[in-house]
Amino acid sequence: MTMLSPDAAGLAALEARLRQDLSWLEWPAKSWVPRRLVDGQEVTDVVIVGGGMAGLVASAMLTRFGVDNHVVLDRAKAGQEGPWVTYARMLTLRSPKELTGPAMGLPALTFRAFYEAQYGREAWRTLDRAPRTLWMDYLTWYRKMLNLPVRNEVAVARIQPRGDDLLALDISEAGAARQILARHVVLATGRDGLGGPYVPEIAQRIDRRFWAHTADMIDFAQLKTKRVAMVGAGASAMDNAAVALEAGAARLDLFIRRADIPRINKFTGIGSQGVVHGFAGLPDEWKWRFLDHTLNAQTPPPRPSVLRVSAFPQAQFHLASPITDLTEIDDHVVVTTPKGRYEIDFIIFGTGFKVDLALRPELAEFAPHIRFWRDRFPSPKGMENAELETSPDLGEAFEFLEKVPGACPALSRLHCFNYPATLSHGKLSGDIPAISEGADRLARGIVRRLFVDDRERHFENLKAFATPEILGDEWRDADAPSAPQPAPLDAST
Numbered sequence: 155m156t157m158l159s160p161d162a163a164g165l166a167a168l169e170a171r172l173r174q175d176l177s178w179l180e181w182p183a184k185s186w187v188p189r190r191l192v193d194g195q196e197v198t199d200v201v202i203v204g205g206g207m208a209g210l211v212a213s214a215m216l217t218r219f220g221v222d223n224h225v226v227l228d229r230a231k232a233g234q235e236g237p238w239v240t241y242a243r244m245l246t247l248r249s250p251k252e253l254t255g256p257a258m259g260l261p262a263l264t265f266r267a268f269y270e271a272q273y274g275r276e277a278w279r280t281l282d283r284a285p286r287t288l289w290m291d292y293l294t295w296y297r298k299m300l301n302l303p304v305r306n307e308v309a310v311a312r313i314q315p316r317g318d319d320l321l322a323l324d325i326s327e328a329g330a331a332r333q334i335l336a337r338h339v340v341l342a343t344g345r346d347g348l349g350g351p352y353v354p355e356i357a358q359r360i361d362r363r364f365w366a367h368t369a370d371m372i373d374f375a376q377l378k379t380k381r382v383a384m385v386g387a388g389a390s391a392m393d394n395a396a397v398a399l400e401a402g403a404a405r406l407d408l409f410i411r412r413a414d415i416p417r418i419n420k421f422t423g424i425g426s427q428g429v430v431h432g433f434a435g436l437p438d439e440w441k442w443r444f445l446d447h448t449l450n451a452q453t454p455p456p457r458p459s460v461l462r463v464s465a466f467p468q469a470q471f472h473l474a475s476p477i478t479d480l481t482e483i484d485d486h487v488v489v490t491t492p493k494g495r496y497e498i499d500f501i502i503f504g505t506g507f508k509v510d511l512a513l514r515p516e517l518a519e520f521a522p523h524i525r526f527w528r529d530r531f532p533s534p535k536g537m538e539n540a541e542l543e544t545s546p547d548l549g550e551a552f553e554f555l556e557k558v559p560g561a562c563p564a565l566s567r568l569h570c571f572n573y574p575a576t577l578s579h580g581k582l583s584g585d586i587p588a589i590s591e592g593a594d595r596l597a598r599g600i601v602r603r604l605f606v607d608d609r610e611r612h613f614e615n616l617k618a619f620a621t622p623e624i625l626g627d628e629w630r631d632a633d634a635p636s637a638p639q640p641a642p643l644d645a646s647t
């Protein structure tokens with residue numbers, strides 16, 4: 155990939171245009187939610203936990219709808235939110251470069267506009283996919299241009315319901331702990347937002363120093379000249395395998411459970427505005443059917459990622475090779491599969507993420523009350539699926555629902571805007587393609603709730619509002635005694 159130097163003047167011109175567009179759209183919208191003080195503390199209308207892509211777009215939508223008293227909190231340093239410059243190891247995004255994703259329908263806010271402004275139209279034409287780190291730059295620029303209220307290096311340690319209609323958040327910022335109050339909380343906490351990395355039980359048979367998950371920070375330099383095993387055939391497995399090979403691994407064995415690598419990207423393949431807006435309207439059994447079929451087919455790794463691995467002669471693909479045993483012997487590990495035994499020095503699990511609320515201390519108070527699909531919807535015969543069964547069952551604004559009605563009403567103020575929402579809402583809360591539509595649905599739901607909850611205040615405002623548009627001097631009452639009488643009509647004319 156040739157490195158082009160960015161054109162600062164081009165970017166400045168785009169920024170001027172975008173500012174103009176935003177001002178033509180009356181952005182940000184007029185603030186309208188009445189401020190609240192409780193126990194002498196100002197209440198924040200919406201706290202968004204997570205300043206990755208989903209959190210930024212949610213914040214932008216709230217701004218668009220005039221909910222300005224909101225904040226986005228992220229424990230990561232500014233510019234390091236999400237996976238892009240931390241544990242993501244692909245060279246480019248998987249997504250086509252043209253996706254308008256977070257841009258909310260604003261042409262000047264698209265990745266394409268950001269790219270073309272700096273590198274020109276010809277460079278755009280020849281660009282294959284968005285380079286990974288440039289995507290992070292784009293999100294940082296997006297945040298700056300929309301002036302989003304993100305606070306970095308703030309971790310949300312615990313969210314608790316209160317007796318009133320507020321949620322209390324224990325946060326830690328620069329080593330100091332304090333509590334803030336919110337009317338709504340949005341979890342934009344990413345792919346692992348309701349759990350963490352999934353690692354098969356068998357990993358427990360060996361010491362932690364021998365293994366990592368693809369979402370870990372891995373010191374690949376340490377793998378130089380080492381024999382490395384990779385478990386899985388998804389995108390992350392391939393990208394991590396490639397990085398290990400590029401770092402000089404002596405040998406890399408990919409252990410793939412299936413007899414073939416998945417080849418067809420099913421759900422993305424049928425993507426359309428129909429799927430985006432229609433999925434949530436499907437009857438439950440149809441939602442299940444669509445996603446069960448998709449998950450069983452699995453998502454193929456991107457072709458460039460596989461080629462990046464297979465370019466190395468020391469890469470060995472083992473199909474139909476589930477790991478049946480892992481044994482630690484002295485300073486190495488032996489991997490056993492139905493096809494053989496392999497001596498390795500380090501093993502990386504590219505086995506994805508799971509929902510497990512026990513791994514999210516910030517949700518401990520709510521965990522017993524959160525309703526999952528398995529609590530309400532028996533898995534259809536032949537379509538048993540652990541991932542779907544552990545999906546949260548969500549309302550129209552991505553809010554959690556109660557397992558037992560009335561047991562935890564505060565759940566209706568806690569919104570799950572991350573990947574596990576897919577079974578309830580379709581793919582609107584994790585991936586790039588429909589993130590604006592997801593944030594739009596989320597923000598409209600919150601706006602509706604805020605307005606309805608404040609109906610008495612808004613009605614008082616209605617009654618109190620007394621600014622006349624008509625002053626009374628624009629017309630005269632023709633029948634008033636003092637009114638001048640018109641001249642009688644002359645019958646001959």
Ligand SMILES: Cc1cc2nc3c(=O)[nH]c(=O)nc-3n(C[C@H](O)[C@H](O)[C@H](O)COP(=O)(O)OP(=O)(O)OC[C@H]3O[C@@H](n4cnc5c(N)ncnc54)[C@H](O)[C@@H]3O)c2cc1C
Pocket residue numbers: 203204205206207208209227228229230234235236237238241242243246247248249308309310311342343344345390516571572573583584585586587
């Ligand atoms: C390796 C990888 C590659 C991907 N490539 C693509 C792609 O090409 N195309 C595509 O459409 N999708 C892709 N995705 C999927 C998806 O777009 C990304 O996962 C994206 O980052 C999702 O954005 P998010 O905002 O939901 O989560 P994230 O970007 O993960 O952001 C979540 C944020 O929440 C913060 N956070 C979590 N808990 C707390 C807490 N308690 N307190 C404070 N902050 C907290 C984290 O620090 C993090 O910054 C990829 C995902 C991965 C993992």
